[in-house]
Amino acid sequence: MRLERTPDRPKRDREATRRRLLEAARDLFAEHGYDHVPVRAIAARAEANVALVNRYFGSKAALFGEVLASESALRRIFGGPGEPPPRPQELPRRLAEHVAHQIHGAPAIPLLRILDRSVGNPEIQPIIRRHMEQSLIEPLAELLEGPDARLRATAAAAILMGSGSVRRTLGLSELREADPQALTDRLTAMFTAALAP
Amino acid sequence: MRLERTPDRPKRDREATRRRLLEAARDLFAEHGYDHVPVRAIAARAEANVALVNRYFGSKAALFGEVLASESALRRIFGGPGEPPPRPQELPRRLAEHVAHQIHGAPAIPLLRILDRSVGNPEIQPIIRRHMEQSLIEPLAELLEGPDARLRATAAAAILMGSGSVRRTLGLSELREADPQALTDRLTAMFTAALAP
DNA sequence: TGAGTATGTATACGCACGTTTACAAGTCAA
DNA sequence: TTGACTTGTAAACGTGCGTATACATACTCA
Numbered sequence: 001m002r003l004e005r006t007p008d009r010p011k012r013d014r015e016a017t018r019r020r021l022l023e024a025a026r027d028l029f030a031e032h033g034y035d036h037v038p039v040r041a042i043a044a045r046a047e048a049n050v051a052l053v054n055r056y057f058g059s060k061a062a063l064f065g066e067v068l069a070s071e072s073a074l075r076r077i078f079g080g081p082g083e084p085p086p087r088p089q090e091l092p093r094r095l096a097e098h099v100a101h102q103i104h105g106a107p108a109i110p111l112l113r114i115l116d117r118s119v120g121n122p123e124i125q126p127i128i129r130r131h132m133e134q135s136l137i138e139p140l141a142e143l144l145e146g147p148d149a150r151l152r153a154t155a156a157a158a159i160l161m162g163s164g165s166v167r168r169t170l171g172l173s174e175l176r177e178a179d180p181q182a183l184t185d186r187l188t189a190m191f192t193a194a195l196a197p
Numbered sequence: 198m199r200l201e202r203t204p205d206r207p208k209r210d211r212e213a214t215r216r217r218l219l220e221a222a223r224d225l226f227a228e229h230g231y232d233h234v235p236v237r238a239i240a241a242r243a244e245a246n247v248a249l250v251n252r253y254f255g256s257k258a259a260l261f262g263e264v265l266a267s268e269s270a271l272r273r274i275f276g277g278p279g280e281p282p283p284r285p286q287e288l289p290r291r292l293a294e295h296v297a298h299q300i301h302g303a304p305a306i307p308l309l310r311i312l313d314r315s316v317g318n319p320e321i322q323p324i325i326r327r328h329m330e331q332s333l334i335e336p337l338a339e340l341l342e343g344p345d346a347r348l349r350a351t352a353a354a355a356i357l358m359g360s361g362s363v364r365r366t367l368g369l370s371e372l373r374e375a376d377p378q379a380l381t382d383r384l385t386a387m388f389t390a391a392l393a394p
Numbered sequence: 395t396g397a398g399t400a401t402g403t404a405t406a407c408g409c410a411c412g413t414t415t416a417c418a419a420g421t422c423a424a
Numbered sequence: 425t426t427g428a429c430t431t432g433t434a435a436a437c438g439t440g441c442g443t444a445t446a447c448a449t450a451c452t453c454a
Contacts (some may be wrong), residue, residue: 012420012431033317035232039412049433054413118231119362120317129366137367151375154363155383162359165316166351169326170334178348186352189390193383209401209450236442246403251443 018056020046024066027157030110033117034124061124065100068131074139088145095156097157097189099163103183104173108164111135114178116164132157146197155194215253216249223264227307230255230314231261231321256262258321263327265328268308271336288392293384296360300372300380308332313361329354343394352391356384 024045030036039060043050057063058073065168077098085093115132119122142154167175175183221242225234234255240247254260273281274295283291299305312329315321333354338346364372372380 014431017431032319036315036319038410040410050412050433051414051429051434055431061410083198092342116362117317118389119366120232120314122233124231126365128273129368132366148375148379150371151380152383155387157367158359159356159387160359161362162355162357164363165313165358165362166355169316169329170351171321171326174347174351178345182345183348185348186391186393189393190352190387193386193390196383196386211401214401235440237440246401246402247442248444249402252401257442 002197007075014056017046017052019050020069021048021053021056021063025063026071026073026110026114029064029067029118030099030108031117032111033114035118039063050171061127064118064124065127065131068111068114068127071109071114072135072139073109073111074136075187076109076111088143088195091140091143091156092188092191093184095160096184097162099187100180100184102163103167104180112160112164116161117168119161128145136160144197145197148197152178152197159190159194211253214245215242218245218250218253218260219264219267222260223268223307223311226261226315227305227310228314229310231318232315236260245371254361256276258324260323261315262328265308265311265324265332268306268311268331269336270306270308271333273306273308282340283390284366285340288337288340288353289385289388290381292357292388293381296357297377300364301377309357309361313358314365316358331360333357335362341392341394345394349392349394353388356387356391360384 021042025037028042028045039053040050042063043053053060053063057066075081077094097111111131115128115136119128136157137150137153140156141149146150169184218239222234222239225239225242226232236250237247238259240250250257252265255264272278274291295306300349308328312333316325334347334350337350337353341349
């Protein structure tokens, strides 16, 4: 992450520094979870000074909130706003493929990784709760037809979160040996059960 | 937790103190997760001195390992060793009822709570991994018939873990309003999909 | 009973953390 | 160019933590 010095990019650039801090925080939170990322590590990765975290964001918890606010989980699963929204019957397979691909090495959605790695901390629980609802449950529920849309979306979210935890702890050895197609099929069935009207 | 003074119970009792520390640690870890339980809180709850944690267990992480070793998740779901093991087709409903009951206020299995609250910490990840396999995946896989027993058990474990996280963060407001029977049915379908041969 | 051991206590060490403060250096308008 | 403002830096503060040490008290048994 080199910082080129150009006439258009002054040596001191509040917005650029803010953005570097935000991206560094996002990456580190996704990798280690809120509790296990010191603000000094964020600053070091962003090549910025520690004090700027508090100056620009107020606190570590507030920075965490801004990171979540800048991420939307479903947009990354289902493509940008240009694409048409997937039909409800496509949802289970799309979600299953995302989980299966993660297990086999595809990069994960930062928001989901951040969430399933940081749920333990009571201090940021309200922040996590709000963004889980706004970025995961509600958009997913809007894609569903029929009653109990939020409940069904929540059930699917439980599978997403649990898959993250299991993948990280039991991890690669166990799940990667499984036949990828069989794994995707099983996950599809699980999401189908979670999302069914 | 009063300590009665009897001739048989000397005022100083290594085993009793050890047991009190273990139980206090189990309860606090289940409530707050490994990271957010200071050893001083464990000692206070056990009415013991902080130094005894390290004297009797070596370290906080080792104490955590002993807590996990003293808990078996499935035994608590499926009764003691006296009862006959449940048939495979009963498993989804039994697991679903456990999750649903937790949501509606029933006391949770400490091991599951400890796990889904502590998965974020890399220091104790090998400990968590070992006990998740030994106390959850393997016993569950042994109850299953057909191929891929461990993979199917792992899929069910993902639902269990994810339900814990979702219940704690999104929590009570959302899920408790749901019809208990409908919730149990949906969870049963999800576990069925996870465990199906 | 009294020495030796087991158990419990009080306290401090050393460190990492989030945050704050005081200051330096760059930027830009007048 | 100068002076006010913005951005960045260095260093410290205060706190809480896991752990270690030195000591006190209770127990055991020759």
